[in-house]
Amino acid sequence: xIDDQTxxxxxxxxxxxxxxxxxxxxxxxxxxxxxxxxxxxxxxxLRCIAxxxxxxxxxxxxxxxxxxxxxxxxxxHMRPIGYVFQEASLFPHLSVRRNLTxxxxxxxxxxxxxxxxxxEETVDLLGIGHLLDRAPAKLSGGERQRVAIGRALLSDPxxxxxxxxxxxxxxxxxxxxxxxxxxxxxxxxxPILYVSHAISEVERLAxxxxxxxxxxxxAAGRLGDLQSDPRLPLALSRDxxxxxxxxxxxxxxxxxxxxxxxxxxxxxxxxxxxxxxEMRRLSIKAGDVSLSLQPSSxxxxxxxxxxxxxxxxxxxxxEVVAVLGLGSDGMGAHLLARMTRRSWTMLHLGDGQPxxxxxxxxxxx
Amino acid sequence: MLFxxxxxxxxxxxxxxxLVTTVLLLIVGTPLAWWLARSRAWWKEAxxxxxxxxxxxxxxxxxxxxxxxxxxxxxxxxxxxLWGARTLAFTFEGLVIGSVLYxxxxxxxxxxxxxxxxxxxxxxVAATLRASPMKAFWTxxxxxxxxxxxxxxxxxxxHTVGEFGVVLMIGGNIxxxxxxxxxxxYDYVETSRWSEANALAAVMVVFAFAVILSVTAIGRRLGxxxx
Amino acid sequence: xxxxxxTMVAAGLATALSFGVxxxxxxxxxxxxxNFTEAVKEIADAFAKSTGDTAKLSFGSSGQLYTxxxxxxxxxxxxxxxxxxxxxxxxxxxxxxxxxxxxxxGKLVLWSPDAERVKGEETLKSGGFDxxxxxxxxxxxxxxxxxxxxxxxxxxxxxxxxxxEGNNISQAFQFVDSKNAExxxxxxxxxxxxxxxxxxxxPQEDYTPIRQDAVLLKTGADNEAAKAFIEFLxxxxxxxxxEKYGYAVDGAQ
Numbered sequence: 001x002i003d004d005q006t007x008x009x010x011x012x013x014x015x016x017x018x019x020x021x022x023x024x025x026x027x028x029x030x031x032x033x034x035x036x037x038x039x040x041x042x043x044x045x046l047r048c049i050a051x052x053x054x055x056x057x058x059x060x061x062x063x064x065x066x067x068x069x070x071x072x073x074x075x076x077h078m079r080p081i082g083y084v085f086q087e088a089s090l091f092p093h094l095s096v097r098r099n100l101t102x103x104x105x106x107x108x109x110x111x112x113x114x115x116x117x118x119x120e121e122t123v124d125l126l127g128i129g130h131l132l133d134r135a136p137a138k139l140s141g142g143e144r145q146r147v148a149i150g151r152a153l154l155s156d157p158x159x160x161x162x163x164x165x166x167x168x169x170x171x172x173x174x175x176x177x178x179x180x181x182x183x184x185x186x187x188x189x190x191p192i193l194y195v196s197h198a199i200s201e202v203e204r205l206a207x208x209x210x211x212x213x214x215x216x217x218x219a220a221g222r223l224g225d226l227q228s229d230p231r232l233p234l235a236l237s238r239d240x241x242x243x244x245x246x247x248x249x250x251x252x253x254x255x256x257x258x259x260x261x262x263x264x265x266x267x268x269x270x271x272x273x274x275x276x277x278e279m280r281r282l283s284i285k286a287g288d289v290s291l292s293l294q295p296s297s298x299x300x301x302x303x304x305x306x307x308x309x310x311x312x313x314x315x316x317x318x319e320v321v322a323v324l325g326l327g328s329d330g331m332g333a334h335l336l337a338r339m340t341r342r343s344w345t346m347l348h349l350g351d352g353q354p355x356x357x358x359x360x361x362x363x364x365x
Numbered sequence: 366m367l368f369x370x371x372x373x374x375x376x377x378x379x380x381x382x383x384l385v386t387t388v389l390l391l392i393v394g395t396p397l398a399w400w401l402a403r404s405r406a407w408w409k410e411a412x413x414x415x416x417x418x419x420x421x422x423x424x425x426x427x428x429x430x431x432x433x434x435x436x437x438x439x440x441x442x443x444x445x446x447l448w449g450a451r452t453l454a455f456t457f458e459g460l461v462i463g464s465v466l467y468x469x470x471x472x473x474x475x476x477x478x479x480x481x482x483x484x485x486x487x488x489x490v491a492a493t494l495r496a497s498p499m500k501a502f503w504t505x506x507x508x509x510x511x512x513x514x515x516x517x518x519x520x521x522x523x524h525t526v527g528e529f530g531v532v533l534m535i536g537g538n539i540x541x542x543x544x545x546x547x548x549x550x551y552d553y554v555e556t557s558r559w560s561e562a563n564a565l566a567a568v569m570v571v572f573a574f575a576v577i578l579s580v581t582a583i584g585r586r587l588g589x590x591x592x
Numbered sequence: 593x594x595x596x597x598x599t600m601v602a603a604g605l606a607t608a609l610s611f612g613v614x615x616x617x618x619x620x621x622x623x624x625x626x627n628f629t630e631a632v633k634e635i636a637d638a639f640a641k642s643t644g645d646t647a648k649l650s651f652g653s654s655g656q657l658y659t660x661x662x663x664x665x666x667x668x669x670x671x672x673x674x675x676x677x678x679x680x681x682x683x684x685x686x687x688x689x690x691x692x693x694x695x696x697x698g699k700l701v702l703w704s705p706d707a708e709r710v711k712g713e714e715t716l717k718s719g720g721f722d723x724x725x726x727x728x729x730x731x732x733x734x735x736x737x738x739x740x741x742x743x744x745x746x747x748x749x750x751x752x753x754x755x756x757e758g759n760n761i762s763q764a765f766q767f768v769d770s771k772n773a774e775x776x777x778x779x780x781x782x783x784x785x786x787x788x789x790x791x792x793x794x795p796q797e798d799y800t801p802i803r804q805d806a807v808l809l810k811t812g813a814d815n816e817a818a819k820a821f822i823e824f825l826x827x828x829x830x831x832x833x834x835e836k837y838g839y840a841v842d843g844a845q
Contacts, residue, residue: 050493051492052489052492052493075492076489076492076493077491077492077493077494077495077496077497077498077501080495081493082493083489083490083493085486085489085490087486089486089487089490091487091490091505091509092509093508093509093511102491102494102496102504103493103494103495103496105495151494152493152494155493155494155495161493429766432766432767432770432772433770435772436770436771436772437771437772438771450722451722451723451772451774452722452723452771452772452773454756454767454770454772454773455723455756455767455772455773533759533763534763534766535772537723537725537756537757537758537767537773538728538756538757538758538759539756539757548759551759552728552730552731555655555728555730555731555759556730556731
């Protein structure tokens with residue numbers, strides 16, 4: 001319903017001893033991760049968008065509504081947002097049910113308008129039905145955060161802001177909540193701004209990425225594009241990987257392989273069957289991709305795809321990272337491949353060269 | 366008979382005075398405590414110090430100023446002239462004004478502390494859930510600060526009951542009107558009526574004990590509520 | 593420079609110490625009822641000039657002072673605001689038999705800072721005022737005298753509702769002086785030297801004389817300064833001062 005619309009955010013100024021200088025425009029759909037090291041200003045940006053922090057030189061427009069400009073400043077309670085804080089911050093004096101309904105529009109005012117997500121659906125989605133009559137103090141950390149997410153959703157937001165909702169939780173609890181977030185993302189039309197400093201969460205959840213460092217925006221764009229941009233730090237990191245959105249094409253039940261297509265190529269991944277046409281996310285590490293000049297048939301590697309080298313960058317003294325475009329014309333989705341400088345030189349590799357990417361392992365979400 | 370009408374009248378009067386004072390202090394003190402807890406005005410601590418002055422000033426100082434302020438040439442006299450009286454001194458209303466000022470820090474301070482202890486976060490959460498500042502105040506801040514309100518109310522009530530110096534200076538010792546418990550005890554001691562003094566003093570001791578016990582209990586609960 | 597400063601400090605200390613323990617002159621602690629404060633200060637000065645002895649003065653209400661005396665307070669002389677407590681001190685064994693005497697007789701006055709207010713006893717009879725201040729009649733002699741006067745004039749029942757009680761006579765005075773009460777019965781000594789307002793000196797026959805008695809306490813029986821102070825208080829110089837401050841003195845003396 002708010003397709004073709006954008007979120008525009010410009011915040012410049014001093015916050016205590018910290019200087020914020022950010023400007024970006026995002027599509028108002030899907031999940032956008034604000035990613036960067038701790039203390040880079042991600043949370044400040046989120047708070048500015050929510051109106052919790054007021055920076056004089058700011059501009060914030062969401063889906064055509066101006067929340068802040070030179071003459072306007074809408075206080076936070078007048079902005080149709082949902083905000084999930086790092087700590088669940090449930091109201092300790094209210095039951096789970098009353099926490100959930102605290103921000104829900106009153107029935108009278110919402111007479112004709114049906115909220116984007118209903119109470120039953122939300123409770124169901126987050127698996128908190130059995131907790132409704134408990135006090136927040138009696139919940140585990142993960143349960144609390146799920147209730148906090150539900151509370152934000154039930155306020156019928158047009159933009160959901162999440163400030164590192166998993167960072168206060170232990171690894172096990174994180175794994176318990178991530179699937180809920182994925183379902184949320186898949187089921188809801190509400191755009192989400194998600195602050196994180198954990199690349200693994202970003203790879204799993206984000207469609208778009210705003211990359212931040214020291215109060216500035218390094219880049220903003222589609223997740224895959226930024227992951228495979230050799231000018232950005234992501235592509236050169238040790239765990240560099242590229243996330244691809246893939247469509248389920250079919251399933252080979254004899255070998256238990258799921259067939260998925262991405263722009264310019266197809267992958268076979270060991271997995272149970274899925275509905276045809278369903279969207280799945282693949283993640284491929286730069287270190288798991290090797291290059292070969294011939295389509296070697298005598299290999300155990302399942303996925304060998306034609307591609308072209310689009311560009312390359314040195315990584316340290318002895319390694320090279322190449323950006324690949326899938327398809328024999330190199331016009332498809334991008335992958336990263338990391339190799340030793342010796343291999344690069346011995347094979348006389350260079351930009352524009354057609355060759356074959358051997359993908360050793362594909363992570364399927 | 367230790368509790369004759371003579372001794373019961375001051376007890377009833379004292380309870381009335383303390384009740385009215387406490388209710389007024391909650392009404393006046395809550396917005397004040399809120400402002401002291403939330404404002405960033407540079408002169409806020411100066412204002413807080415003014416509120417706390419009765420903690421350190423001898424009651425005679427306050428009593429003296431009140432005597433002047435309540436009189437015909439002061440604001441109290443101006444107020445009293447509205448209903449044709451000359452002065453607010455020697456009246457129940459005058460005692461209420463004195464008690465409100467005198468017990469103010471005992472009510473404002475615990476409430477302010479409770480507001481400060483909860484921090485910004487609950488109010489931010491409420492705002493992001495579309496709660497207006499007024500709604501956030503009533504549905505989040507006040508319930509979370511409840512132990513502060515309880516402590517403030519108990520201390521304010523108790524302190525008004527125990528007030529002596531100010532009442533002595535502005536009361537005029539009128540039975541049923543301004544002769545409260547503490548003054549009555551003083552009177553009995555001055556005139557060597559030990560048995561009456563004893564009875565009333567015992568009431569005060571029991572009362573003070575109950576107050577301290579309940580404040581401690583509230584303090585305990587406050588500890589529990591902050592997760 | 594440094595040494596000279598040190599020397600000065602040392603000299604100062606020595607002086608201070610020598611003041612604390614006078615070589616010759618004796619010293620006595622006198623407990624004085626608060627209403628006699630101004631008069632007794634002047635008397636103590638005159639006493640020091642004429643004898644070289646020092647009277648150290650402590651003030652309080654007669655009741656408080658008496659309680660302190662019974663609890664062993666280090667007073668040698670007690671100047672009460674009534675004639676009951678000095679006698680009680682003797683019967684209870686704190687005072688020296690035969691040493692009690694009336695040093696001053698308080699004069700009751702109806703007073704108002706408003707120059708038009710007090711015209712005489714008709715002011716009381718007309719009752720054209722809102723509040724009249726008196727001292728607590730059960731605890732303070734001036735209060736009792738005020739009630740006695742009103743009863744004698746036959747106005748007490750009519751005025752009863754208008755009476756506000758100060759805990760003591762100085763508080764009754766404050767009520768009037770701050771104009772919270774339009775008028776009040778105060779001590780003449782309290783308004784001695786004041787030009788403003790209006791007053792009616794209550795005739796002595798309207799109330800029992802407010803005798804203020806003094807007594808030598810047993811702790812002062814062997815104290816020369818204490819005995820000297822008592823003698824000085826009876827002498828003409830002291831009596832002149834006492835009268836100046838608005839008290840009568842015993843004619844029998």
